[in-house]
Amino acid sequence: MTDREDPLDAIIDILKEPAGLTPDLTVLVMAEIERLPPPGAAATSVPWWRRSWTIRLRPVHGLGLVGGLAVLVLAFGLAGRRWGRSASPGEPRADAGQLTQFVLVAPEASAVTVVGDFNDWSMSATPLERAERDGLWYVTVPLVPGRYRYAFVVNGTVWRSDPEAPAGEDEFGRSNSVVTVGGT
Secondary structure, eight states, X not given: OOTTSOHHHHHHHHHHSXXXXXXXXHHHHHHHHHHSOOTTSOSSSSOGGGXXXXXXXXXXXXXXXXXXXXXXXXXXXXXXXXXTSSOOTTSOOTTOOEEEEEEEEOTTOSOEEEEEGGGTTOTTTSBOEEOSSTTEEEEEEEEOSEEEEEEEEETTTEEEOOTTSOEEEOTTSOEEEEEEETTO
C-alpha cells in the first residue's frame, strides 16, 4: 500500500471478495429447512380446538362484554315469561288448559272486574264485558287445572263474592269465592 492510497479503498476491496462457504454449512442449512413445515401448514400437530389461547381485553371491553351478557340473560328471561313459563303479575296464565267463564249479575254496575289467584289480584287485568240484557257481566279466562280464589270488584270499590260459587275468606278477612278447574 502506498502513502497516497486511501485505506478505505483497501477495506472496500476486501469486502467485495466473495465469502467462502464450506460444504458442511450448506448441508446443515438445508437439513434445517427440510425440518420446517411447508408454508401454510400449522406449526404443531395439535388441533386448533386443543391449543391454548390467550385473550387480552382492555377493561372497557370486558365491561362491555359483561354488560352484553347481562342484556342477553335479561332478554331471554323476559322472553321465557312471555312464552308461558310463568305468568306476569296481573296477567292470566298463558299455558292454560281450560277456559273458565266468570259471570255476575249487577244491573247497577258501570264496571266490573274479576280479581284472584290467577291474575295476582289485579283490579285492571281482567275486566268483564256487559251483556246487552239483564245487567249481566261476563269474561272467559284460560286457566290451568287447579284451585283458585277470586272475587268481583264492582265500580272499582265494591268487593263481591260470586253468589253461584263456594265462598271462603282470604287472609284479610274479605269474602271470596273458590273455583276448581280440571280434575284436582
